Amino acid sequence: MHRRAGQGRVLATRAAAISILMLVAAGATPVNAQVGLTITTPFPAVSVQPGSSVSFNLSLQASAAVRVALSADGVPDGWTASFTGAGSEVQAAYVKPDEPTQVVLSVDVPADASPGSTKLTVAATGGGETARLELDLTTAAEAGGSVGLESDYPSLRGSTDGDFQFNLTLRNDTPQQLIFTLAATGPSGWDVTVQPSGQARAASVTVAAHATQRLEVTAKPPTQAAADTYPISVQAAAGSHEASADLSVEITGSVQMSLSSSDQRLNTTATAGDTRDFEVVVTNDGTSPLSAVQLTGRGPSQWQITFDPPSIDAIAPNDSATATAHIAPSGDAVAGDYVVTLSAQTADANESIDVRVTVETPPIWGIVGILLIVATLAGMLWIFQRYGRR
Numbered sequence: 001m002h003r004r005a006g007q008g009r010v011l012a013t014r015a016a017a018i019s020i021l022m023l024v025a026a027g028a029t030p031v032n033a034q035v036g037l038t039i040t041t042p043f044p045a046v047s048v049q050p051g052s053s054v055s056f057n058l059s060l061q062a063s064a065a066v067r068v069a070l071s072a073d074g075v076p077d078g079w080t081a082s083f084t085g086a087g088s089e090v091q092a093a094y095v096k097p098d099e100p101t102q103v104v105l106s107v108d109v110p111a112d113a114s115p116g117s118t119k120l121t122v123a124a125t126g127g128g129e130t131a132r133l134e135l136d137l138t139t140a141a142e143a144g145g146s147v148g149l150e151s152d153y154p155s156l157r158g159s160t161d162g163d164f165q166f167n168l169t170l171r172n173d174t175p176q177q178l179i180f181t182l183a184a185t186g187p188s189g190w191d192v193t194v195q196p197s198g199q200a201r202a203a204s205v206t207v208a209a210h211a212t213q214r215l216e217v218t219a220k221p222p223t224q225a226a227a228d229t230y231p232i233s234v235q236a237a238a239g240s241h242e243a244s245a246d247l248s249v250e251i252t253g254s255v256q257m258s259l260s261s262s263d264q265r266l267n268t269t270a271t272a273g274d275t276r277d278f279e280v281v282v283t284n285d286g287t288s289p290l291s292a293v294q295l296t297g298r299g300p301s302q303w304q305i306t307f308d309p310p311s312i313d314a315i316a317p318n319d320s321a322t323a324t325a326h327i328a329p330s331g332d333a334v335a336g337d338y339v340v341t342l343s344a345q346t347a348d349a350n351e352s353i354d355v356r357v358t359v360e361t362p363p364i365w366g367i368v369g370i371l372l373i374v375a376t377l378a379g380m381l382w383i384f385q386r387y388g389r390r
Helices: 003-028 362-385
Strands: 039-040 046-049 053-061 068-072 080-085 088-090 092-095 101-108 116-126 131-141 147-151 155-158 164-172 178-185 192-195 204-207 212-222 229-240 241-251 257-261 267-271 278-285 292-297 303-310 311-315 319-330 337-345 352-360
Touching: 039 131, 053 092, 053 116, 068 101, 092 101, 131 229, 155 164, 164 204, 164 229, 164 241, 178 192, 178 212, 178 241, 204 212, 204 292, 204 352, 212 229, 212 241, 229 292, 257 337, 257 352, 267 278, 267 319, 278 292, 278 311, 278 337, 278 352, 292 303, 292 319, 311 319
Parallel strands: 046 131, 147 241, 155 241, 267 352
Antiparallel strands: 039 053, 053 101, 068 092, 068 116, 080 088, 080 101, 116 131, 147 164, 164 212, 178 204, 178 229, 192 212, 229 241, 257 278, 278 319, 292 311, 292 337, 303 319, 337 352
């Protein structure tokens, strides 16, 4: 009996100990553990103008890893609100312990929004908890600020050989950040681009409230653009806010000249001591007139090369003029091939061609040779007749 009573007490003690351990374990791991979810922003109250947008930088924090769903309540009809993270639109975010996750809330205000105050509530739900953040938006009248676009040098001058670059300043004097869409237009055939400084190919730019942004405008004219003044227009638009700048480029024209023969052949024949005429064509391939074109020639020693006329007063773009080169080899030039250089020169251009001249023996020497041969044959015939009979 005493042994059975002792065993009962031991079993009861063990059962009690097991129950205590189970209760302790249950208390150490609550069914609904707190994740300490919070959501904050450095500027919860802002002003915004109709037709523009405003952004809130949100910071999500939690003491445990948790997936957080995001929503915005109280968005008026016609307004749009969206969350972005790492450049993409998101509906939820993953928050790591003691490592804030950054999300941006963008709110687009329609152009017909009435002035007044609007209260939005951002809700972040995860781990059985919901954190809320109230945001205050004050819709200001259009008189609350303006935008502008100014150029350092609105007019540039030059030839078609290079690009023209303008530096502009985009000014946002409104009380909120604006996202501007950029555009630039020029004459037909021109390549005109606009972009934020240092950001190639960007078609839009964000400018903070009461801040400025530098822009670069590049204009490339067509090669055959005639000498004239060409307008260029630049626009920056953000909702109902618009700014524009009128620029201009004065093309002074390009100078291009070519020199060739009238029949496209670069060879001729001449006789020593005689003159050979060779016709050349001077063509204006540029967009500026050619003026005071000087024609000269250079050949072997004792050769004479002159032009008729020696100069051309003016040649219009896409036009040409002809002149005759008088090429006179020296009288003692032996038969063979020679090279002479014919040149056309202005203050801004210089072109030349090489012409091969084949010098032939003068006809008089052929006649003299024939006479010598005839005289030799006659002499030999006389000798045979005189002494052949002996």
